[in-house]
Amino acid sequence: MRLITHNMLKCHVRGCDDSSKNFPLEIQDAQLEQIEAEKNDAFLVRMFPRLEWNALVSTAKNLSINNLPEKIPENIEEDQALLEILHTVLLETNVKEGRMVCRGCGHIYAIKNSVPNMLLAEHEI
């Protein structure tokens, strides 16, 4: 699971509806790896407005990635250095193993072989 994908996931346990807690999921015991991806600035620039920036920054920090600006950056299309960082963080940083914990209900979602497991039993949905 690349970090861009983590930015798209929230807890979906029934009744866990507090959006300040069910997103982002807290990554724990992560085994990270760097994978190579084709750099594409146009994609990043278009994707940027859709990112949950605060969630991305807090998640990255939690994984000891400290080079993202706290404040939502402006004019990123002109900021080559930032595009480079975003590319590395979003598309090349992969969580191979680990787990994601909901800060609301405590539900644990495992990440195995780079695949997040968001499956819930019928009674949990």
Added chain:
Amino acid sequence: MNTPYTSHLRQDEFKSVYDPSEDTFLLLDALENDAKYIQNLKPLTCLEIGTGSGIVTTFLAKILDTQQTIYVATDINPMATKSLLLTVKQNFDTVPIVEPILTNLVGGLSCKFDLIVFNPPYVQSESEEIGTKLFAATSGGIKGREVMDKLFPQLDTIMSDTGVFYLVAIQVNKPKEIIEVMEGYGFIGEILLSRRCGIELLYILKFIRNKQLLQ
């Protein structure tokens, strides 16, 4: 366009993964017919629900032929997520960004998708068969509609305003009724393609949002 290779499916470990069949190929044909529309849409985020072999996501990536899209694909079967990555890998030199997620339909997804595609389990069956090991890829319960009917009310929250949704269905699912149901959720639908295959009449439905309902 060539059909993507999925030769790994012959291996025993993938026997739980749905083999590309007539319905898959009809969906690929429909997507290819609609290629201009899809290319003009320039989708940033694509989602395939119940990806199975991964052939449909791979085909979409071929149609779009850019590195400007992230492809998210869900399935409840871990072997499907594995197959997806193998299918993508063997059909591209430069592998696009494809992210598999194990989940029920779209459970846990919090972002908006520009293109969504779903070849659901649509075969009429006992409700109890839904999601079981042997029948998860095919059994759709009453009228074959139970799984897709669960998805329809959730689409509004995961589809972007300009998004498009492609769905496979058969006659017994009542495609026209599906379009009516979707109208109730704020979507406009049409039959994009249909084909007779043995005793089955297969359909590909295409939905966009009813723009008049958007603020």
